[in-house]
Amino acid sequence: MTYSEELTELIEEFQEIDDKMERLEMVFDLADEVNLLPIDQWTDATRVNGCQSEAHVKVEIIDSNVRFYSGADSKLVQGLMGILTMAIDNGDANVVLTLTPDFATEMGILNSLSPSRSNGFRNMFDKVMNEIKTQM
Amino acid sequence: MTYSEELTELIEEFQEIDDKMERLEMVFDLADEVNLLPIDQWTDATRVNGCQSEAHVKVEIIDSNVRFYSGADSKLVQGLMGILTMAIDNGDANVVLTLTPDFATEMGILNSLSPSRSNGFRNMFDKVMNEIKTQM
Amino acid sequence: MREEFPILQREINGYPLVYFDNAATTQKPSVVIDAMNDYYSNSNANVHRAVHTLAGEATEGYESCRRELKSRFNATRAIITSGTTEAINLVAHAWGRANLVDGDAIILTEMEHHSDIVPWQMLAQEMNIELRYVPVQKDLTLDMELFEAAIKGAKLVCVVHISNVLGVCNPVERIVKIAKQNGAKVLLDAAQSAPHQDIDFGELGADFMAFSAHKMCGPTGIGALLVTDDAFNEMQPFMGGGDMIETVSIHGSTYQKNEQKFEAGTPRIAEAIGWTEALKWLNDVDIKSEHKRILDSARWLAKELRELGMTVYGRHDKNDAAVVSFLHPTMNSEDLAHLLDARGFAVRTGHHCAQPLLDRLEITGTVRVSLYFYNTHDEVVSFVDYFKEILERFA
Amino acid sequence: MREEFPILQREINGYPLVYFDNAATTQKPSVVIDAMNDYYSNSNANVHRAVHTLAGEATEGYESCRRELKSRFNATRAIITSGTTEAINLVAHAWGRANLVDGDAIILTEMEHHSDIVPWQMLAQEMNIELRYVPVQKDLTLDMELFEAAIKGAKLVCVVHISNVLGVCNPVERIVKIAKQNGAKVLLDAAQSAPHQDIDFGELGADFMAFSAHKMCGPTGIGALLVTDDAFNEMQPFMGGGDMIETVSIHGSTYQKNEQKFEAGTPRIAEAIGWTEALKWLNDVDIKSEHKRILDSARWLAKELRELGMTVYGRHDKNDAAVVSFLHPTMNSEDLAHLLDARGFAVRTGHHCAQPLLDRLEITGTVRVSLYFYNTHDEVVSFVDYFKEILERFA
Numbered sequence A, B: 001m002t003y004s005e006e007l008t009e010l011i012e013e014f015q016e017i018d019d020k021m022e023r024l025e026m027v028f029d030l031a032d033e034v035n036l037l038p039i040d041q042w043t044d045a046t047r048v049n050g051c052q053s054e055a056h057v058k059v060e061i062i063d064s065n066v067r068f069y070s071g072a073d074s075k076l077v078q079g080l081m082g083i084l085t086m087a088i089d090n091g092d093a094n095v096v097l098t099l100t101p102d103f104a105t106e107m108g109i110l111n112s113l114s115p116s117r118s119n120g121f122r123n124m125f126d127k128v129m130n131e132i133k134t135q136m
Numbered sequence C, D: 001m002r003e004e005f006p007i008l009q010r011e012i013n014g015y016p017l018v019y020f021d022n023a024a025t026t027q028k029p030s031v032v033i034d035a036m037n038d039y040y041s042n043s044n045a046n047v048h049r050a051v052h053t054l055a056g057e058a059t060e061g062y063e064s065c066r067r068e069l070k071s072r073f074n075a076t077r078a079i080i081t082s083g084t085t086e087a088i089n090l091v092a093h094a095w096g097r098a099n100l101v102d103g104d105a106i107i108l109t110e111m112e113h114h115s116d117i118v119p120w121q122m123l124a125q126e127m128n129i130e131l132r133y134v135p136v137q138k139d140l141t142l143d144m145e146l147f148e149a150a151i152k153g154a155k156l157v158c159v160v161h162i163s164n165v166l167g168v169c170n171p172v173e174r175i176v177k178i179a180k181q182n183g184a185k186v187l188l189d190a191a192q193s194a195p196h197q198d199i200d201f202g203e204l205g206a207d208f209m210a211f212s213a214h215k216m217c218g219p220t221g222i223g224a225l226l227v228t229d230d231a232f233n234e235m236q237p238f239m240g241g242g243d244m245i246e247t248v249s250i251h252g253s254t255y256q257k258n259e260q261k262f263e264a265g266t267p268r269i270a271e272a273i274g275w276t277e278a279l280k281w282l283n284d285v286d287i288k289s290e291h292k293r294i295l296d297s298a299r300w301l302a303k304e305l306r307e308l309g310m311t312v313y314g315r316h317d318k319n320d321a322a323v324v325s326f327l328h329p330t331m332n333s334e335d336l337a338h339l340l341d342a343r344g345f346a347v348r349t350g351h352h353c354a355q356p357l358l359d360r361l362e363i364t365g366t367v368r369v370s371l372y373f374y375n376t377h378d379e380v381v382s383f384v385d386y387f388k389e390i391l392e393r394f395a
């Protein structure tokens, strides 16, 4: 599938890194990319299940434009949220809905993560997509 | 240790047989050697524990002479009783008490038997020896 | 298939092992043994709630067993237990104690294994529950008329799918239908049927199904309870401890919502990994035709034994297991088993943990030959030949 | 010793595995893996009550585990269970329900593992039993004054020998003495101590002792409950089924008199055989000096981590386990574990199934490094080196 320019760049950037530690460093850095969902807005409704740490997401759609807010107590998880932010935030909802978690596999981040973390990523992805669908 | 002539002969007879089946045939035949303890005299007191089948023994000592009565619903077990009969019946109690179950190992019967059966033999042997001791 | 089972190379007293004690436990193919070996040599770790690679592999291995169980038996809930016995005790404690009240009735059959009797006797005593036993008839089938009479007011029917003594397969579809019409739940003891049939738990409509890995080419120490969602939601926790909780404080605890609620403590990880391979191995077996093959051998064996003067207990109907239980008119059964063992034939004797059934048959035990897919007709023929020799020399 | 453990050859992400999650489960030496392999490849059969050779070998293998347990721990009764958790649940059901009455009190400590809390909470709810928790003090020890105050009128004391979070070894001799003076029984959770000490159960005077094979180089799916004869005689059956009965009829059943009374169903045969080898293997280890060696490494690690600004929870006294629980002032523990895993270091994070203890410490989890006899000081040094790198790059 075809990705936005920003996402394509990010995927390439990740693919260029061989060292797992460096890749993790990049994920950590991307934690700053989220639109932060403040802790006082974390609720059962925003919680991503199946994560070992607290991870919360919220979606707003304004004129079919996706706004993605998120936050986690794990910086690694929030880094994954940062990646998802770059992939979908400000995108057109209809385009966003065509996205699959494959892009994360292509980046090589999923197999840099433990199964529990990559399951966590999938759960987050599914939750966000479902929210978008329900709101449309 | 030294065995009675009868027992020595029996041990030698067994040692001469290579074939397990023949050895079992001989054990079966020896079931007739017991002084039969009739079923109506089988009680909890006569029961040998740890046998899979019903096995019962009784000892009488008259003038320090051992009389050994026994019976089982398994012919194989009763055959083992027959062997014990040949080993101790009519013997002097003091001499009988020096006997150990080693003679059965020497005969090669214990390793022709399943562990449960050879345990059964040991239990029977111990019970009989204990009875002799208590009665003396 | 035989070369996949290392133990079949074994010799006993210089003779090739002929393993005819499959209703007690089956042998394991290399894939099962190797998977456990590999787990202990490469991936061993405790499961759940850990980040490191080995823990991830162990968790994935453990949970793959649950997935494989659900898919093989078409179930939505698979609780992993230590075996059939624990699975049935789990129903008694987790469902029975929470949902039955003083004066309720449970239906059992006279054909049940002790593991499907004693837990209910214990519960009956504790809670004043009535136990109604469906009798076994002369033709070795359940008296369905008396079952229909007994079902009125019963809350639970516990029935063995295939008898481990007789091989008789009970009409469970009919039993489930009648139970459902009367609002009773059904617990199926599938210890002997899960190895021999492709069972569709969802389609069958029973509420609980218990079985053991070791009787279907899997390891010892593990089994399962399949449960419908409805029945699952009625179950209260049984054993307490790690893994089954959500939160614990000194004021009280909350529990997991999924199957882990009933899997307290470190689970049977290597065993689950071994069982997964056994389930996959079974998926690749053409069970229908293999079953027919060994059942035919069992029928032939039953006929031969009858001709030799043995009393055979079994009918060997289409869905019955390839089990031949018999008695010699005078020879002691353990003696027979002993003589058989001398030439490498492994059979079981005794009450087979089904004393009420034997009481009904007015016997105290049988000699039992039970076949599985790796047995051959040649083995059965050699059994009969040697059996004749025994009769000549020892009877 | 390391070459006896096949898994220590494993690489994770191209780096050698450094396995520091031993309090969760230990690795297995080849003798253990091979014994199970051999059992499945050569002797697999169901145990008890069978005549054939394989059944005899399997029974002997299974019972050898009981003998080995009794001899290693100097006990007269060893009941084989699926693990510590089932062993404790067994005490709650088999002893607790039969011997406690409405209004009785049980003493627990805030240091207990969930497996030694939840079964008692469930029993307390069912029978209206009072649970009294002995608090953990600032110095991470039990408040023995409050224990002595709480003991009055209590029927049972449940105490963890060594904390799986802190490594702290509790003064069990004193606890047993005080309990006995007050007529209370003592259940020792020895899940963490059995692997690290030579325990003399007979000498110690506790009534029950629960532990798991998998934490002491044995297989998953098996554990034991040691019981004194007196306490054994007070226990009623827990789970019902095959192997635990003497006779069954539709009118009722009688039970075995020995340990089998509490081992319903086909037991954990391969697991028992594997555990026997692990127990023998441990008999050959010089536990005292090995313990001192890894405890010294743990002390050094604790010091280094403190110097790096970590909060370390533990005191590392002479008999404490070589466990180092710590927290980074800001970094998320799972993230740390994740970064450690990237270079092959396996540590555990989370509540370690001891939430009440963490509540007392006012934290929700720790990063836990737990060492065992096959760990080397070099591994600990490389851990610290890499940990510094993590702090530089990620903190």
Ligand SMILES: Cc1ncc(COP(=O)(O)O)c(C=O)c1O
Pocket (backbone or CB within 6 Å): C242, C264, C265, C266, C267, D023, D024, D083, D084, D085, D086, D113, D115, D116, D160, D162, D163, D164, D189, D191, D192, D212, D223, D353
């Ligand atoms: C102190 C303590 N008690 C009990 C347990 C429970 O052991 P298992 O999960 O093997 O039943 C553990 C280990 O998880 C433990 O560390």
Ligand SMILES: Cc1ncc(COP(=O)(O)O)c(C=O)c1O
Pocket (backbone or CB within 6 Å): C023, C024, C083, C084, C085, C086, C113, C115, C116, C160, C162, C163, C164, C189, C191, C192, C212, C223, C353, D242, D264, D265, D266, D267
């Ligand atoms: C019909 C039936 N039910 C229950 C059981 C008990 O199974 P397990 O001993 O594996 O718990 C068996 C096997 O022994 C069986 O044949």
